[in-house]
Amino acid sequence: MLRWIALLLLLLLVGLQLKLWFGSGSMQEVDSLRVAVNKQTGDNARLQKRNQALAADVHDLKHGDQAVEARARTELGLIKPGEVFYQVVEPARTGSAPAPTATVAPGSP
Incomplete structure (x- = not known):
């Protein structure tokens, strides 16, 4: 048992x-x-x-x-009145599109 x-x-x-x-x-x-x-x-x-x-x-x-x-x-x-816009375009690299950069600087129009 x-x-x-x-x-x-x-x-x-x-x-x-x-x-x-x-x-x-x-x-x-x-x-x-x-x-x-x-x-x-x-x-x-x-x-x-x-x-x-x-x-x-x-x-x-x-x-x-x-x-x-x-x-x-x-x-x-x-762009505010009185500012000058500068755009810097870098030379194109092989195999990629250019990457533009922009800056705004105060100044006369």
């Missing part, structure tokens, strides 16, 4: 170990979920930094004239 109980307990132990290692909620599944959570945490941190930078940019654009002026100069080519 004791052998049957020991055999039954051994089979129960083996069954539980199989479920632990290969069944639903197994160690392998837990490890893969842990990796996914770590990846998502990194993505969330990166996106949160980006959102903070965008929020700061929006705040600057709403409350500061300098940010609007800087954006207009770089994106729209704003």
Whole structure:
């Protein structure tokens, strides 16, 4: 009788170990979920930094004239009256298009 109980307990132990290692909620599944959570945490941190930078940019654009002026100069080519525009074109390199650079200097028109 004791052998049957020991055999039954051994089979129960083996069954539980199989479920632990290969069944639903197994160690392998837990490890893969842990990796996914770590990846998502990194993505969330990166996106949160980006959102903070965008929020700061929006705040600057709403409350500061300098940010609007800087954006207009770089994106729209704003030149104030009395400033002289200089454009420097570098010689073309083989295999790539020229990269023009522009500067605005205060001066007479």
